[in-house]
Structures are given as C-alpha cells and as structure tokens.
Amino acid sequence: MDDVEGVRSRWAWVIVAVVSGALVAYNLSHFLLGHAETHALPIDYVVGWAPSLALSVAVVASMRWARGRDADDYGWTFCRWYLSGALVLGASGAASLAVESLRGATLAEPVFVTGMWVMGGGVVGLYVGYVDTRRQMAREHAERASADAQRLAQQLSVINRVLRHDVRTDLNVVLGYADQLGGYFEAGEEPRELEKLRERAHRLVDLAEQARVVEGLLEDDRVRPIAVGEHLASRLTELRLDHPDVDVSGTVDEDAVARGHRLLELALDAVLDTAVADTADVTTLDVTCRVVDDGETVEIVVDDDGPGIPAGARVISRDEAETPLEHADGIGLWTVRWAVERSEGTFDLGDGPEGRIRIRLPAHGDCRSESD
CATH class of the missing domain: 1.20.120 (Four Helix Bundle (Hemerythrin (Met), subunit A))
Incomplete structure (x- = not known):
C-alpha cells in the first residue's frame, strides 16, 4: 500500500x-x-x-x-x-x-x-x-x-x-x-x-x-465429444499403409466416444507416431480401445515390441515440470500429457521395458448410455 x-x-x-x-x-x-x-x-x-x-x-x-x-x-x-x-x-x-x-x-x-x-x-x-x-x-x-x-x-x-x-x-x-x-x-x-x-x-x-x-x-480449455474409436481405426489403417514392415493390429470399439479437449486427436496421433518412430526395432503394434467401468471410461492401450520409451521421456507422465533429461524431441508426449490432463483423464507410460502407453478418459454421455 x-x-x-x-x-x-x-x-x-x-x-x-x-x-x-x-x-x-x-x-x-x-x-x-x-x-x-x-x-x-x-x-x-x-x-x-x-x-x-x-x-x-x-x-x-x-x-x-x-x-x-x-x-x-x-x-x-x-x-x-x-x-x-x-x-x-x-x-x-x-x-x-x-x-x-x-x-x-x-x-x-x-x-x-x-x-x-x-x-x-x-x-x-x-x-x-x-x-x-x-x-x-x-x-x-x-x-x-x-x-x-x-x-x-x-x-x-x-x-x-x-x-x-x-x-x-x-x-x-x-x-x-x-x-x-x-x-x-x-x-x-x-x-x-x-x-x-x-x-x-x-x-x-x-x-x-x-x-x-x-x-x-x-x-481453448473447453471439452467436447471426441470420437476416439473412429479416429484410432482410421489411423491404424493409415499406419498399415505407411509402415508395411510393422504388423499393425487392433481391437478398437469404433463407437467409443470420450469427453475430451480438442487437442486429444493430435495427442493420439503422437502416441501412435511415437510407437512406430523407429521401424527398425518395431515389428508389431497392437492398439486396444474399449469402454470400461460400466461405460464411465474409455481406455486406450498401445503396445509395441520396440525398445521401450526412454526413461527421460517416461517421467513426462509423472513430473510437474520438464526435467533436464527431456528436450524438444519429447513434445509429442508432452502433447499427450496436456491433452489428457485437460480432458480430466490419466496417462501412464509404464515402468517396464515394453513400449506400453495407457490412456483413460471420461466417456461421453452417449457412449455411457450405449454401454448400459
């Protein structure tokens, strides 16, 4: 004063x-x-x-x-x-x-x-x-x-x-x-x-x-219905064409609709791009998208047989801020984290050697009613 x-x-x-x-x-x-x-x-x-x-x-x-x-x-x-x-x-x-x-x-x-x-x-x-x-x-x-x-x-x-x-x-x-x-x-x-x-x-x-x-x-902080099932199914088709050396498989519920930030689709693309970033080491890619928890949650799991996510990038899903191990190459995974957080979901890169990424998002109302 x-x-x-x-x-x-x-x-x-x-x-x-x-x-x-x-x-x-x-x-x-x-x-x-x-x-x-x-x-x-x-x-x-x-x-x-x-x-x-x-x-x-x-x-x-x-x-x-x-x-x-x-x-x-x-x-x-x-x-x-x-x-x-x-x-x-x-x-x-x-x-x-x-x-x-x-x-x-x-x-x-x-x-x-x-x-x-x-x-x-x-x-x-x-x-x-x-x-x-x-x-x-x-x-x-x-x-x-x-x-x-x-x-x-x-x-x-x-x-x-x-x-x-x-x-x-x-x-x-x-x-x-x-x-x-x-x-x-x-x-x-x-x-x-x-x-x-x-x-x-x-x-x-x-x-x-x-x-x-x-x-x-x-x-833009608003959330809206995102047809994650349809988006993932379309992207898997593109990956099969772009990466013929990778065995791309998936169990995708195309009716799965999440309530998320509009950055979410770009984030899902980043997850898939990260999984097949090094095709010399990745031969299989499996994507699962399903509605769980009595229709309350859309769960997305991405598995590949590559060398796994580097430790410096894996902590992105847990740390409050960027660490010295992380740099601009990890912007794709940071995009995933930001999109999932703004969608009130969870994001886990896992601690094992396998390249597993798990995302859980709140399901949209229509998706919950169909699950019931």
Missing part, C-alpha cells in the same frame, strides 16, 4: 490500543481504588479481571501477528471489527441491564458490567478481524499469482513465436544451402551426411510447426 494507507493503518492500531487501554484501566481501577470489597469471593476476582486479561492478550497477539506477516496495512480491518464487536456486544449488555432494571431488579455496578461486555465484544471483533484479514490476504495473493501467471504466459508466447519464426527462417536457409551443395554431386553420389542434414532440418521445421499448432489448441 502507499504511504497514506500506511499512516491510516497505523492510526487504526493506535485507536485499538487507546480504547483497549482505557477499558483495561477502568477495569483495574475498579479493584485498586476501593471497589474490590464488593467482590469478596476469589471467583469474583477471576470474573472481574478475565475480560481485561483476554482483551490485552488479544490486542497484543493481533498486532504481533499482523507485523510478523506483513499485514500492518490491514489495521483498519482489525479496527473496524474491533469497534463493531465492542459496540454491538456492549449495546447488547446495556440493553439486557436496562430490561432487568425495568423489571425492578437491583443492579450492582451496571457501568462495570457493561464495560466487561464491551471488552468481550472487542475480543470477538479482533478474532473476526483476524479471519477477515487472512481472507483478504489470500484473495490478494491469488490475484497476484493469477496476474503473474498471465504475464508469464504472455511473455512465453511472444518468445515462442519469435523462436519459431527464427528457427523456420534459419532452417530454410540451411535447406537452401543443402540443395546447392547437392547440385555439385552426380545422381546417386550425394553424401549420406547431406541427406541426414536435410532430414534433421525438415524434422526441426515440422517440430516448430507442431509447437505452433499445440499452442493454438491449448488456448
């Missing part, structure tokens, strides 16, 4: 301290200046002094708590609740005494009794002020965190766009030079390293494009 608010807050604490001091002083003087003889029993001393002690402890504790948590600027919150509690409870006590007086009852020291009600109300008010201050601090902390997150997201988006543009531009230059170098060789005599250079460059261009698509899709 600014200096003006700080001064106002300090004055609020001064008001609390002065009012409390006056109440406690009156209560103590009641005993020390000749009125203690009306309280002959020990319990009378306890009852008479308890409000003063409680109020003193409450005021000191409130000030120490506020200062220890940088909440000094909430002095007016404490002050308002303190005065409100004292006035309300004090007025209630005075009204109660007035009613008793009208009934003919003899009242002993009504001012002193009213003062105890006022002090009790002050204690209650300070506690309510403490609760209200914590609520305000939590709300302001959440607002600051939200603003920081939005600012960070905007900054990352700008950096991402700039990097993608620069990567695409520079890689197109690299590909142009590679084509020029290829012109110096006869057909069939081009070095293998030059072709590898082209493959790597094209791969990075595709990666930048995939990052652009994923960023655009992630801007």
Whole structure:
C-alpha cells in the first residue's frame, strides 16, 4: 500500500490500543481504588479481571501477528471489527441491564458490567478481524499469482513465436544451402551426411510447426465429444499403409466416444507416431480401445515390441515440470500429457521395458448410455 494507507493503518492500531487501554484501566481501577470489597469471593476476582486479561492478550497477539506477516496495512480491518464487536456486544449488555432494571431488579455496578461486555465484544471483533484479514490476504495473493501467471504466459508466447519464426527462417536457409551443395554431386553420389542434414532440418521445421499448432489448441480449455474409436481405426489403417514392415493390429470399439479437449486427436496421433518412430526395432503394434467401468471410461492401450520409451521421456507422465533429461524431441508426449490432463483423464507410460502407453478418459454421455 502507499504511504497514506500506511499512516491510516497505523492510526487504526493506535485507536485499538487507546480504547483497549482505557477499558483495561477502568477495569483495574475498579479493584485498586476501593471497589474490590464488593467482590469478596476469589471467583469474583477471576470474573472481574478475565475480560481485561483476554482483551490485552488479544490486542497484543493481533498486532504481533499482523507485523510478523506483513499485514500492518490491514489495521483498519482489525479496527473496524474491533469497534463493531465492542459496540454491538456492549449495546447488547446495556440493553439486557436496562430490561432487568425495568423489571425492578437491583443492579450492582451496571457501568462495570457493561464495560466487561464491551471488552468481550472487542475480543470477538479482533478474532473476526483476524479471519477477515487472512481472507483478504489470500484473495490478494491469488490475484497476484493469477496476474503473474498471465504475464508469464504472455511473455512465453511472444518468445515462442519469435523462436519459431527464427528457427523456420534459419532452417530454410540451411535447406537452401543443402540443395546447392547437392547440385555439385552426380545422381546417386550425394553424401549420406547431406541427406541426414536435410532430414534433421525438415524434422526441426515440422517440430516448430507442431509447437505452433499445440499452442493454438491449448488456448481453448473447453471439452467436447471426441470420437476416439473412429479416429484410432482410421489411423491404424493409415499406419498399415505407411509402415508395411510393422504388423499393425487392433481391437478398437469404433463407437467409443470420450469427453475430451480438442487437442486429444493430435495427442493420439503422437502416441501412435511415437510407437512406430523407429521401424527398425518395431515389428508389431497392437492398439486396444474399449469402454470400461460400466461405460464411465474409455481406455486406450498401445503396445509395441520396440525398445521401450526412454526413461527421460517416461517421467513426462509423472513430473510437474520438464526435467533436464527431456528436450524438444519429447513434445509429442508432452502433447499427450496436456491433452489428457485437460480432458480430466490419466496417462501412464509404464515402468517396464515394453513400449506400453495407457490412456483413460471420461466417456461421453452417449457412449455411457450405449454401454448400459
């Protein structure tokens, strides 16, 4: 807060301290200046002094708590609740005494009794002020965190766009030079390293494009019905044509419909592409898609006989953030994780040597009714 608010807050604490001091002083003087003889029993001393002690402890504790948590600027919150509690409870006590007086009852020291009600109300008010201050601090902390997150997201988006543009531009230059170098060789005599250079460059261009698509899709948090069964069946047909050396099989319920984020179809493509990424090691691929849990869940399992998912990529399904072992090559699996999380599903890469990926998604309503 600014200096003006700080001064106002300090004055609020001064008001609390002065009012409390006056109440406690009156209560103590009641005993020390000749009125203690009306309280002959020990319990009378306890009852008479308890409000003063409680109020003193409450005021000191409130000030120490506020200062220890940088909440000094909430002095007016404490002050308002303190005065409100004292006035309300004090007025209630005075009204109660007035009613008793009208009934003919003899009242002993009504001012002193009213003062105890006022002090009790002050204690209650300070506690309510403490609760209200914590609520305000939590709300302001959440607002600051939200603003920081939005600012960070905007900054990352700008950096991402700039990097993608620069990567695409520079890689197109690299590909142009590679084509020029290829012109110096006869057909069939081009070095293998030059072709590898082209493959790597094209791969990075595709990666930048995939990052652009994923960023655009992630801007929408809505979920909708996704015909995962039909999509997987279509993709398996394409894989059989594109990878004739791989035995692609599947048990796919084409009526399976999940409730998911629109990134989900791209994520399923990433799962299948990851499974057949190295056809030299993968000879079989089996995909299962079925509705389980009495129609509540769509379960997708992808198995292959390849070398398995590297440990650095496997932790993607568990870690909160990217680890040093993970890099841009794993963006496909990160896409899977983001899509499944936004679809309120689960994603497991497994811990064994086999290349198993299991995804569980909430089934869409129509799918549940058909299962029943």
